Amino acid sequence: MPAQRFGEVKHLPISPAMRDYMVRSCSPSDPVVESLVTQTTEIGDLAIMMVPQEQAALLTLLTRLIAARNVLDIGTFTGLSALSFARGVAPGGRVLTCDVTERWANIAREHWKRAEVADRIDFRIAPAQDTLRALAPGTAFDIVFLDADKENYPSYFRAVEPLLRPGGLLIVDNVLFNGYVLDPQLAQAGLLRDASTALRELNATLAAHARFDTVMLPIADGLTIARKKD
Numbered sequence: 001m002p003a004q005r006f007g008e009v010k011h012l013p014i015s016p017a018m019r020d021y022m023v024r025s026c027s028p029s030d031p032v033v034e035s036l037v038t039q040t041t042e043i044g045d046l047a048i049m050m051v052p053q054e055q056a057a058l059l060t061l062l063t064r065l066i067a068a069r070n071v072l073d074i075g076t077f078t079g080l081s082a083l084s085f086a087r088g089v090a091p092g093g094r095v096l097t098c099d100v101t102e103r104w105a106n107i108a109r110e111h112w113k114r115a116e117v118a119d120r121i122d123f124r125i126a127p128a129q130d131t132l133r134a135l136a137p138g139t140a141f142d143i144v145f146l147d148a149d150k151e152n153y154p155s156y157f158r159a160v161e162p163l164l165r166p167g168g169l170l171i172v173d174n175v176l177f178n179g180y181v182l183d184p185q186l187a188q189a190g191l192l193r194d195a196s197t198a199l200r201e202l203n204a205t206l207a208a209h210a211r212f213d214t215v216m217l218p219i220a221d222g223l224t225i226a227r228k229k230d
């Protein structure tokens with residue numbers, strides 16, 4: 001293949017060095033986020049589940065951009081996405097976050113407190129579908145973030161779509177799923193393949209959905225932002 005001249009690559013693969021540069025070119029994160037990231041990293045391999053810092057900053061920015069007051073965060077882990085939304089919500093705003101396990105709740109709660117947003121966060125320990133079923137009639141969200149068990153994303157979408165107000169944002173993480181969305185058969189049979197298939201289905205649904213303006217960004221493992229039309 002002939003060498004490419006400088007400036008010819010329109011779609012640049014993001015190397016670790018380039019990713020570091022990207023992060024350094026964003027506004028600096030504060031000591032609370034740094035501490036949350038450090039403590040999460042100490043967990044080991046599972047730390048990969050945490051939203052990356054540049055994505056966390058984008059979540060806060062989007063929350064502020066649409067002056068969101070009610071956010072649903074599905075998949076809490078150590079609490080970075082919930083913290084990012086809680087920092088962005090308008091005065092009086094609330095973030096409902098849920099996880100099936102309390103295993104990492106101490107990290108989340110400690111950092112929500114340090115960031116002085118704990119009073120805006122309602123943390124429920126239950127499968128997301130139970131949390132959704134328990135919502136009061138008439139509940140509506142300005143933002144819904146899907147970042148939990150990928151194989152259930154299509155059913156989460158069906159459940160949350162009616163709860164999203166017109167003009168609200170559905171944000172979906174891991175939409176590229178390590179590239180397996182191109183061909184889920186390349187993923188190991190079982191959970192990985194089921195997740196890839198489910199993500200591919202939701203990606204197609206959102207791209208074709210008449211009520212959503214959908215953009216997929218190649219940030220980290222892929223992030224979709226879909227705005228529900230007015």
Ligand SMILES: C[S@@+](CC[C@H](N)C(=O)[O-])C[C@H]1O[C@@H](n2cnc3c(N)ncnc32)[C@H](O)[C@@H]1O
Nearest residue numbers: 049050051075077080081099100127128148149
């Ligand atoms: C990718 S992590 C979430 C990362 C998090 N949003 C952050 O900001 O770092 C996925 C989380 O979803 C949780 N989870 C898995 N199945 C779930 C379910 N059925 N309902 C709610 N949470 C679930 C996992 O326990 C895990 O903590």
